[in-house]
Amino acid sequence: xxxxxxxxxxxxxxxxxxxxxxxxxxxxxxxxxxxxxxxxxxxxxxxxxxxxxxxxxxxxxxxxxxxxxxxxxxxxxxxxxxxxxxxxxxxxxxxxxxxxxxxxxxxxxxxxxxxxxxxxxxxxxxxxxxxxxxxxxxxxxxxxxxxxxxxxxxxxxxxxx
Amino acid sequence: xxxxxxxxxxxxxxxxxxxxxxxxxxxxxxxxxxxxxxxxxxxxxxxxxxxxxxxxxxxxxxxxxxxxxxxxxxxxxxxxxxxxxxxx
Numbered sequence: 164x165x166x167x168x169x170x171x172x173x174x175x176x177x178x179x180x181x182x183x184x185x186x187x188x189x190x191x192x193x194x195x196x197x198x199x200x201x202x203x204x205x206x207x208x209x210x211x212x213x214x215x216x217x218x219x220x221x222x223x224x225x226x227x228x229x230x231x232x233x234x235x236x237x238x239x240x241x242x243x244x245x246x247x248x249x250x251x252x253x254x255x256x257x258x259x260x261x262x263x264x265x266x267x268x269x270x271x272x273x274x275x276x277x278x279x280x281x282x283x284x285x286x287x288x289x290x291x292x293x294x295x296x297x298x299x300x301x302x303x304x305x306x307x308x309x310x311x312x313x314x315x316x317x318x319x320x321x322x323x324x
Numbered sequence: 325x326x327x328x329x330x331x332x333x334x335x336x337x338x339x340x341x342x343x344x345x346x347x348x349x350x351x352x353x354x355x356x357x358x359x360x361x362x363x364x365x366x367x368x369x370x371x372x373x374x375x376x377x378x379x380x381x382x383x384x385x386x387x388x389x390x391x392x393x394x395x396x397x398x399x400x401x402x403x404x405x406x407x408x409x410x411x412x
Contacts, residue, residue: 188390188394203391203392206391206392206394206395207384207387207388207391207392208387209391210387210388210390210391210394211383211384211387214383214386214387215383277366277369277370277372277373278369280373281369281372281373281376284373284376284377284380285376294344297344297345297347297348298344300348300372300376301344301347301348301351303376304348304351304372304375304376304379305351307376307379307380307383308351308379310383311379311382311383311386314383314386314387314390315386317390318386318389318390318393321390321393321394322393
């Protein structure tokens with residue numbers, strides 16, 4: 164459905180993200196209840212989810228952050244479908260490691276505080292070594308930046324009415 | 325990358341750290357213009373955190389604006405048909 168990124172050319176990346184995002188937005192509009200009738204907060208939330216979903220779909224499972232986002236999305240879907248049943252996905256396996264004291268380890272560079280904060284900001288990197296963490300972060304930032312550009316362009320387009 | 329997997333503790337060589345730090349530095353708008361690449365690792369990490377938070381906030385704001393605009397868009401407007409032609 165969506166083209167796989169063949170290069171890291173920023174323009175082609177932007178086009179892929181735009182395509183995916185528009186596709187997701189279109190699904191939002193047509194599939195569920197009409198956007199115009201749902202609560203504003205809910206609408207905004209759905210657009211936000213569509214944005215992160217676009218990033219994750221374009222990258223697929225090649226990155227830890229995109230895998231984490233895709234997992235979250237799929238869990239949400241399952242939750243939505245099992246609304247009447249007790250949620251099976253309430254306990255998150257990650258919580259066991261959340262208070263891991265090792266995370267406050269102060270490395271030789273004294274980076275502990277920032278590193279911990281970074282791990283909370285970037286999805287999917289909680290258990291990664293520092294090397295992978297920085298690598299994932301750089302990739303995540305690249306896609307986030309482009310997604311923001313796509314959204315800005317869309318807002319401009321829709322505003323010129 | 326040959327760093328050992330040790331649950332968040334860093335056992336990188338200085339070279340690896342420097343390489344990753346400079347890579348991140350390229351991406352950060354504030355630090356990119358500095359001539360020197362001597363920004364400390366912790367400074368780069370801090371800027372990175374701030375930048376990611378900033379981007380998240382931008383996504384939130386833009387989602388908000390987009391959702392308002394989307395609800396008001398007329399299906400027959402030129403913009404809507406452009407969008408439709410892009411997707412199909």
